[in-house]
Amino acid sequence: MEQSRPLDALNHSRNKTVLVELKNNKQYIGKLIAFDIHINTVLDDTEERVDGTLKRKLGTVFIRGDTITIICPQ
Amino acid sequence: MEQSRPLDALNHSRNKTVLVELKNNKQYIGKLIAFDIHINTVLDDTEERVDGTLKRKLGTVFIRGDTITIICPQ
């Protein structure tokens, strides 16, 4: 059995909605457009939430990878 | 005697339930699907807990390696 790699899981979520959480506790929910090996990530149609509350609608967002804790497909 | 390496221990836990603890004190318990040399990790059927209390059911979670402190097979 071939072993899967973590970036494969992200690849399955391309063009789908994901939740990205940052070290500063902010959450970004949007369509996963792009990511790289540093986990730099681009979302589209993005909502920013803090403690589950909508704070801003942001459209396209580039997120620097080193600030990310988790990414969850929705 | 051949010496084991840390990633061998993680490899033995593939497709088994593990506990992943983060620097922000969150805990993720789920099936270990994938990891890489940065310890970027993917869990499936994941529960998020804080101080042992269930907070969220998250399904698949990608965890950025640099935010992890420990991983324990359950």
Next chain:
Amino acid sequence: MEQSRPLDALNHSRNKTVLVELKNNKQYIGKLIAFDIHINTVLDDTEERVDGTLKRKLGTVFIRGDTITIICPQ
């Protein structure tokens, strides 16, 4: 379908207005002049804001990449 990369998204914003947010919660809004793979970024005609309030007009600003959390085209 060719897969887009995160820096492509930044490239589309060259010479356009972007919002850059830092780990220290400061916001810089200006015209995106340059960036590199470390996400070191240069803005022109820049305003610094904290909690949405204008603090300083800064002209050209070089921002060290490792201090950035997100970049949003405006």
Next chain:
Amino acid sequence: MEQSRPLDALNHSRNKTVLVELKNNKQYIGKLIAFDIHINTVLDDTEERVDGTLKRKLGTVFIRGDTITIICPQ
């Protein structure tokens, strides 16, 4: 006289009990099974202690190296 290297000292502790202390002040005491150049470390029969008090029995634990401050043979 040949000069010893830091990882030699860890190597002498393989299969022996060590104390691993983390930046978050948690202590892990267990049998040293494996380590690598990043000081990623695997312990077996592990006890977690905080301020010297037993918190959890954890069995096998993978500890990410960058979270470690010191390792002491017992």
Next chain:
Amino acid sequence: MEQSRPLDALNHSRNKTVLVELKNNKQYIGKLIAFDIHINTVLDDTEERVDGTLKRKLGTVFIRGDTITIICPQ
């Protein structure tokens, strides 16, 4: 059109007065003498300010790049 790079902007400020802000909120204002790819920076005729208030006159200052948040030509 050739695309500019972030270090080009710093290069235009050589021998001119710049403001360098650090993660610890200190500000250094002086003539930009040198910088490298890590953004290690040397200023001359430097004033240190905190919250805009002059604290020390420092002459030549070497600033380690990883402590810098922004650099602004004055």
Next chain:
Amino acid sequence: MEQSRPLDALNHSRNKTVLVELKNNKQYIGKLIAFDIHINTVLDDTEERVDGTLKRKLGTVFIRGDTITIICPQ
């Protein structure tokens, strides 16, 4: 005149007593057995002190380099 390098200074302290101070303010005083380019360090006959007060006698201690601020020969 040949220029000395920082690790030369540490090399002169091999098998001599040194004080190692960490980012968490703990002090380790012991015989310098080994170090490497990451400043991973091994001490022998080690005492741990906090604010100058003896806390623990630790024997051999492996200290991860990135947690160290200064090393002083005694």
Next chain:
Amino acid sequence: MEQSRPLDALNHSRNKTVLVELKNNKQYIGKLIAFDIHINTVLDDTEERVDGTLKRKLGTVFIRGDTITIICPQ
């Protein structure tokens, strides 16, 4: 005109008195004996000061580069 590099400035201070400030706000004043590309630094005849007050006379001190914010020739 040949452009100077940041380490050239440090080189001019070899065997002269410098002030080294750390991220933990400690100051070390002593004769600059050695440094490397990581800005690991060795001082001789060193005084440690906090808020300008002499705390300890330390003789030779090895300072790990990543803990340094600024270095000033005196």
